[in-house]
Amino acid sequence: MNLYELVVNDTEKIVLNDLLFSEENKTALLQIIKEHKYIDELKKYNLKVDNKILLHGHSGCGKTTTAKAIAKALNKTIVIINLSTLINARIGETSKNVKAIFDKAIREKAVLFLDEFDQISKSRDSEDKDVAEMKRLVNTIIQLIDYLPTDTLLIGATNYYDSIDKAILRRFQIRLKFEMPNNKELDVYYNKLLSHFPDHLQDIPRQYNISYAEVKDYIHTTMKTQIIAELELQEQLKNNAAIA
Numbered sequence: 001m002n003l004y005e006l007v008v009n010d011t012e013k014i015v016l017n018d019l020l021f022s023e024e025n026k027t028a029l030l031q032i033i034k035e036h037k038y039i040d041e042l043k044k045y046n047l048k049v050d051n052k053i054l055l056h057g058h059s060g061c062g063k064t065t066t067a068k069a070i071a072k073a074l075n076k077t078i079v080i081i082n083l084s085t086l087i088n089a090r091i092g093e094t095s096k097n098v099k100a101i102f103d104k105a106i107r108e109k110a111v112l113f114l115d116e117f118d119q120i121s122k123s124r125d126s127e128d129k130d131v132a133e134m135k136r137l138v139n140t141i142i143q144l145i146d147y148l149p150t151d152t153l154l155i156g157a158t159n160y161y162d163s164i165d166k167a168i169l170r171r172f173q174i175r176l177k178f179e180m181p182n183n184k185e186l187d188v189y190y191n192k193l194l195s196h197f198p199d200h201l202q203d204i205p206r207q208y209n210i211s212y213a214e215v216k217d218y219i220h221t222t223m224k225t226q227i228i229a230e231l232e233l234q235e236q237l238k239n240n241a242a243i244a
Contacts, residue, residue, distance in 0.1 A: 016069040019062055020189060020212065025176045029066065032153075032174065033073045039151060050173040052145060052154045054117070056161040057178030060211030063157040064115060066178075070155065071111040078111040079104060083119040094120065094133070095140040102144045109151045117156035118163045138165050145171045183208050186215060193219050201226050 016029065035042065035049035042049060055063040064080075071078035081101055086094060098120060105112035114120075120137055145168070148154055156172065158164060169175070181189065189212055194202040204222050207215070 014065050014068040014072055016066075016073050019065055019069055020181070020185060021062070021066075022179065025178070028174055028176060029070065033070065036074050036151075036153065049150050051148065051150050051152065052172045053156070053174040053176065054161075054164075054169070054172040055155065055157045055176050055178060057159070058180050058211060059159050060213030061178040061180060062212055063178055064113070067111065067113040067155045067157070070153070071113075074111070074153070076111045076153070077108050078113055079108070080113045081115065083114055083116045086120065095137050098137070098140060099144060102148070105154075106149055106152050109149075111153045111155060114154070114156045116158065118158040118160040138168065142167055142171065180209075181212060186210075186212075189215055190219070197223055 032050055039049050055066060068078060086097055120141060186208055190206055193216060201223060207218055
C-alpha cells in the first residue's frame with residue numbers, strides 16, 4: 001500500500017478557544033502548547049517538553065478537533081492517520097507503514113495524529129488471531145515513540161483505552177479523558193452553533209445525552225431542512241404571484 005494513500009494533511013483550521021474542555025484538560029493542553037512555544041529556551045536548562053499525548057473517551061467528544069487545534073496553535077502541519085485503514089493493509093506491511101508515517105512526521109516536525117490508536121497498539125497478551133505480528137507491531141511502536149524527537153508531537157486517540165498495551169500507555173506523558181457532555185455543556189454548544197443562523201431558525205427542539213459531534217450533525221441537518229423549506233416557500237409565492 002502506498003503511504004500517501006494513508007496520509008492526510010488536514011487544512012481545516014480550528015482554534016483552541018473555540019473548543020469545549022473540562023478545566024483539567026484545558027490546563028494540560030495549554031501547558032503543552034506553552035512548552036512547545038518555548039522549546040528552545042527550555043532546552044537550555046536540559047528540560048524536555050512533553051510531546052506524547054493520548055486522548056481517550058467517547059466518540060464525538062472532541063479528540064480529533066483538539067489535535068487540529070493544537071497544530072493550529074503551534075503553527076505546525078498536522079498529519080492525520082486513521083489506523084483502522086492502516087491495519088487493513090497486508091498485515092506483514094503494517095510495521096513498515098507505521099515507521100514511514102513516523103519518519104514523515106519527524107522530517108516535517110509535524111503533529112502526528114493517530115486516530116483509533118488501539119488498532120496498532122493492542123495488548124501483547126490479547127488473543128488476536130495475528131498475535132505474533134501484533135507483538136512485533138507493538139514493539140515497533142514502542143521503539144518509534146521512544147526515539148521521537150521533542151519537536152515532533154504525537155497525539156493518539158482511542159475509544160478503547162483498556163485494550164492498549166500498558167508499556168505503550170506508560171510512554172504517553174499526558175493522558176486526557178474526554179467525557180460525554182452534560183446538559184449544561186450541550187446548551188453552551190447549542191447556543192454557540194445556533195448563533196450563526198437567523199434568530200427565527202434558532203428555536204429548535206434540543207436533543208441531549210449525545211456527543212458534540214452528534215449535536216453538530218443534528219443542527220446542520222435541521223437547519224438545511226428549514227432553510228430549504230423557506231426557499232421553496234418563497235419560490236412558490238413568486239410563482240403564485242406571477243400566475244395572478
